[in-house]
Amino acid sequence: MFRVSDGVPILDLRRQYREIREEIREAVERVFESQAFILGAEVRTFEEHVERYLEKGIAVGCASGTDALILALMALDIGPGDEVITTPYSFFATASCITRVGARPVFADIDPATYNIDLKDVAAKITPATKAFLPVHLFGQMVPLERIASLCREEGVTIIEDAAQAFGSWRRVDDKIVRAGVMGDVGCYSFFPTKNLGACGDAGMTVALDPTLGERLKKLRVHGAGTTYIHEEVGLNSRLDAVQAAVLDVKLRHLEEWNVERRMLADRYRMYFGMKKLEGTVTLPVELEGNHHIHHQYVIRAPRRDELMAYLEERGLSTRVYYPLSLHLQKCFAFLGYREGDFPESERLSREALALPIFGGLLPEEQERLVDAIGEFYGA
Numbered sequence: 199m200f201r202v203s204d205g206v207p208i209l210d211l212r213r214q215y216r217e218i219r220e221e222i223r224e225a226v227e228r229v230f231e232s233q234a235f236i237l238g239a240e241v242r243t244f245e246e247h248v249e250r251y252l253e254k255g256i257a258v259g260c261a262s263g264t265d266a267l268i269l270a271l272m273a274l275d276i277g278p279g280d281e282v283i284t285t286p287y288s289f290f291a292t293a294s295c296i297t298r299v300g301a302r303p304v305f306a307d308i309d310p311a312t313y314n315i316d317l318k319d320v321a322a323k324i325t326p327a328t329k330a331f332l333p334v335h336l337f338g339q340m341v342p343l344e345r346i347a348s349l350c351r352e353e354g355v356t357i358i359e360d361a362a363q364a365f366g367s368w369r370r371v372d373d374k375i376v377r378a379g380v381m382g383d384v385g386c387y388s389f390f391p392t393k394n395l396g397a398c399g400d401a402g403m404t405v406a407l408d409p410t411l412g413e414r415l416k417k418l419r420v421h422g423a424g425t426t427y428i429h430e431e432v433g434l435n436s437r438l439d440a441v442q443a444a445v446l447d448v449k450l451r452h453l454e455e456w457n458v459e460r461r462m463l464a465d466r467y468r469m470y471f472g473m474k475k476l477e478g479t480v481t482l483p484v485e486l487e488g489n490h491h492i493h494h495q496y497v498i499r500a501p502r503r504d505e506l507m508a509y510l511e512e513r514g515l516s517t518r519v520y521y522p523l524s525l526h527l528q529k530c531f532a533f534l535g536y537r538e539g540d541f542p543e544s545e546r547l548s549r550e551a552l553a554l555p556i557f558g559g560l561l562p563e564e565q566e567r568l569v570d571a572i573g574e575f576y577g578a
């Protein structure tokens with residue numbers, strides 16, 4: 199067991215595991231008894247449950263969130279000569295998948311309030327070479343895609359959603375609820391263990407709205423083969439394995455309650471920050487009107503961020519920086535020709551963002567200790 203005096207970890211997956219240990223063991227045992235590890239019934243069952251949960255689309259499991267993005271781009275025939283508009287403020291894979299297929303990432307700056315891509319800047323970046331728009335529902339909050347959907351349709355721009363951090367997040371559009379990943383043309387999910395729906399290793403999924411695209415994705419994940427050993431095109435070896443699918447299927451049953459808990463933890467942070475009168479010093483995450491933010495991460499803006507982080511770390515209080523370097527400034531993307539100052543909001547956030555622990559089983563006293571220590575740092 200952990201003790202409060204041990205400090206506060208940034209993430210402790212064991213607390214959640216303890217709740218579902220028996221269910222997980224049973225599921226894993228079932229796969230081992232069957233000795234069927236590649237695709238098969240376990241994977242199809244999980245895919246069907248995801249389709250039901252999302253209420254639309256064809257779900258196609260694959261080996262990781264990164265592969266999901268690559269497969270989506272491949273299935274849409276995006277490659278050399280094509281431009282894909284995306285955010286410079288995300289995990290690396292968002293942009294690397296674009297260069298991986300030979301296309302060119304074109305960045306648009308972020309909205310400083312939500313940390314998500316700024317749709318006005320996206321509209322300004324569309325050119326005849328733009329093949330796709332790749333928004334990221336960052337930290338568990340959706341981009342209001344309905345505001346740009348018709349422009350994308352007119353310009354022939356496909357929407358590929360990077361929903362790696364937003365499985366289960368939703369947005370109200372015209373009095374209907376739409377989940378992250380099924381608002382555009384194809385959604386990409388990651389089940390990396392730290393994501394809110396996390397596997398026990400690498401795993402991912404694409405969800406295609408168009409059944410033809412869904413079929414193409416199914417072929418591409420098995421070397422492009424429609425029928426075994428008959429190849430119409432060159433794909434990847436990127437399957438969701440049966441053990442991961444069985445574990446994910448158990449966790450999917452608990453996801454709603456876990457996402458409710460995350461929202462509750464976020465409310466509790468807000469309450470403690472309010473009690474300490476720190477809301478004018480740090481900036482707390484905001485929820486855009488109509489959104490159901492699931493707080494995959496709880497990211498605040500903090501002045502003197504690096505000093506604060508070190509101060510907390512000395513006291514056993516773990517925080518993280520997502521993300522310390524904007525993607526347009528990464529060395530491997532230097533060939534794109536971007537420079538410092540090109541995306542001022544993204545660059546500013548990379549200096550101010552600080553992620554606080556938010557995970558199933560995080561205790562109120564742990565949150566309070568963190569906020570108290572932040573208060574001490576700023577002399578509140």
Ligand SMILES: *Cc1c(COP(=O)(O)O)cnc(C)c1O
Pocket residue numbers: 262263264265288289291292334360362363387388389390400401402
């Ligand atoms: C985690 C993540 C990915 C990549 O997922 P993997 O499963 O780790 O390959 C892509 N995009 C974003 C925004 C992510 O957070």
